[in-house]
Amino acid sequence: MGTRAANRKQHLGGLANFHGSTFEHLFAVWRVVRAVTAACDGLELELSLQLPNCRVDDWVEDGPRRRDHFQLRRRRKTNWSTVAKAFEWQLAQRVASKSVGVILVVQSAVEARRLAHSPGRVRGARVDWFPSATRPRELLGEPRIRADLVASCIKELPTRSDIEAIWAAIDFAWWNARQPGAFVDVQRVIAALQDQNLPLRFPWQPTAEWEQAEKLLRRVRGFSFSVRDGHFLYRDGAGTSGRLSCRTTSFRKFVRLVLKQRPSDLNATRSILERA
Amino acid sequence: MTRTYSQHSTPQIRELLGRLVDHSSVSSYRNAMRELGGHLASVVETMLPARKPFAVVTTPEDADYLTHGMLQVLPRERSRLVCYWTERQRLEGHADVATVIQSFVDPAMPSALEAVVIVKSVIATGCIVRTHLEQFLTEAKPKRIVIAAPVMRRGADRTLRAEFEKNISDRFEFVSFATDDHYEAGILKPGVGGQVESLLGLKGKPERFAPALIAEWRSAGERVEA
Numbered sequence: 001m002g003t004r005a006a007n008r009k010q011h012l013g014g015l016a017n018f019h020g021s022t023f024e025h026l027f028a029v030w031r032v033v034r035a036v037t038a039a040c041d042g043l044e045l046e047l048s049l050q051l052p053n054c055r056v057d058d059w060v061e062d063g064p065r066r067r068d069h070f071q072l073r074r075r076r077k078t079n080w081s082t083v084a085k086a087f088e089w090q091l092a093q094r095v096a097s098k099s100v101g102v103i104l105v106v107q108s109a110v111e112a113r114r115l116a117h118s119p120g121r122v123r124g125a126r127v128d129w130f131p132s133a134t135r136p137r138e139l140l141g142e143p144r145i146r147a148d149l150v151a152s153c154i155k156e157l158p159t160r161s162d163i164e165a166i167w168a169a170i171d172f173a174w175w176n177a178r179q180p181g182a183f184v185d186v187q188r189v190i191a192a193l194q195d196q197n198l199p200l201r202f203p204w205q206p207t208a209e210w211e212q213a214e215k216l217l218r219r220v221r222g223f224s225f226s227v228r229d230g231h232f233l234y235r236d237g238a239g240t241s242g243r244l245s246c247r248t249t250s251f252r253k254f255v256r257l258v259l260k261q262r263p264s265d266l267n268a269t270r271s272i273l274e275r276a
Numbered sequence: 277m278t279r280t281y282s283q284h285s286t287p288q289i290r291e292l293l294g295r296l297v298d299h300s301s302v303s304s305y306r307n308a309m310r311e312l313g314g315h316l317a318s319v320v321e322t323m324l325p326a327r328k329p330f331a332v333v334t335t336p337e338d339a340d341y342l343t344h345g346m347l348q349v350l351p352r353e354r355s356r357l358v359c360y361w362t363e364r365q366r367l368e369g370h371a372d373v374a375t376v377i378q379s380f381v382d383p384a385m386p387s388a389l390e391a392v393v394i395v396k397s398v399i400a401t402g403c404i405v406r407t408h409l410e411q412f413l414t415e416a417k418p419k420r421i422v423i424a425a426p427v428m429r430r431g432a433d434r435t436l437r438a439e440f441e442k443n444i445s446d447r448f449e450f451v452s453f454a455t456d457d458h459y460e461a462g463i464l465k466p467g468v469g470g471q472v473e474s475l476l477g478l479k480g481k482p483e484r485f486a487p488a489l490i491a492e493w494r495s496a497g498e499r500v501e502a
Binding site for chain 2: 236238239240241242243244250270273274275276
């Protein structure tokens with residue numbers, strides 16, 4: 001299977017599968033808006049964009065207090081265009097009421113002006129443009145542009161990583177979705193993201209403890225594992241497989257136990273996984 | 277609280293269902309579940325294809341009791357055990373959410389299966405059954421899907437069917453001994469007497485605990501591999 005086909009298959013519904021690309025597109029946008037909103041408000045993520053005839057499913061990660069999980073799932077016999085309309089409406093409401101920064105990145109000042117006056121664009125969105133020869137990420141280094149972006153578009157972000165994550169998404173789309181005369185809005189930015197299972201965050205950074213534990217686990221015969229999208233995926237060769245989000249307390253506990261007990265066989269490793 | 281018994285329930289089964297509700301001890305509750313598993317298997321067996329393997333999908337909580345009882349009656353050589361560990365959460369104003377965090381799939385599971393039996397001690401919202409089935413359907417496409425539970429909430433079959441496309445839901449066959457209609461605070465009444473996890477003495481077990489049945493099947497698989 002080619003890479004493109006493999007990616008398409010992988011994207012049919014994220015971790016739980018079952019869905020189509022339209023769903024993924026909507027869900028990805030929904031997730032971005034939530035993340036931006038949460039960042040702007042400094043609030044916990046909330047299920048405020050629940051759409052009619054969709055249910056929320058799938059885990060993303062957990063925090064110290066509670067688990068956050070969200071995936072829209074279409075109910076039977078729901079027309080996607082109905083969901084799309086509801087989504088657009090909610091998005092517009094969200095943008096209008098919360099002043100969420102929706103950045104429309106275009107390739108020229110002419111395009112920026114055209115879009116700024118376009119009756120069809122989302123209310124509250126800000127249009128920006130960059131010289132096509134410059135990657136947006138490079139512009140982040142320019143204090144004026146960065147200050148302008150933060151001040152006018154993404155207010156009071158609590159962390160640099162939030163800005164970076166949004167920026168990285170735009171940056172990515174800039175190179176993958178640009179065409180002569182085209183523009184990149186948030187939807188297109190996210191539609192262009194290769195891995196839509198990723199929460200809008202930087203990839204999980206392996207810790208020194210994990211790196212030590214990883215070496216110990218590599219020695220366990222029959223136990224195979226990998227870390228993908230911030231998830232520890234394991235398989236014991238005897239039918240058992242599972243996953244742990246690397247951002248969870250369970251995973252941190254697992255790592256601590258591996259370092260403490262230094263498992264040498266499958267049974268010892270299983271026992272640690274059970275207790276994590 | 278209205279309970280309706282199905283055509284499959286005999287006086288002995290009704291006595292066992294009553295024992296679940298009037299549970300005197302963890303061991304008697306466990307025994308009743310095992311026995312009910314055996315009775316369920318007797319009904320389910322008639323629906324399974326002859327001489328062909330079939331999958332039995334269980335939760336870790338039910339594995340050592342209801343499912344164990346079933347597997348004592350069902351032909352072992354044709355049974356393929358699958359267990360899904362799930363995380364479940366109730367969301368105010370939304371449907372319950374369950375996600376599979378670990379799975380055991382019999383290493384001898386063939387790529388094509390005629391039938392699957394989804395086993396659960398009680399089906400109230402259908403959230404776990406739905407998740408198990410969705411997960412299983414990513415691995416196999418059985419022609420017959422038997423959903424078996426000693427007790428079900430009235431209408432749970434309709435709810436579950438509505439969660440799937442018609443070409444899938446048309447394959448559903450439900451087996452239960454009783455249906456109840458009183459559902460309150462997340463508990464079906466009289467149902468199976470309350471929260472199965474507590475009544476089976478499993479409260480406080482870690483999320484990924486391995487039931488003895490899984491350990492047994494896993495080691496059997498490892499012996500074959502060796």
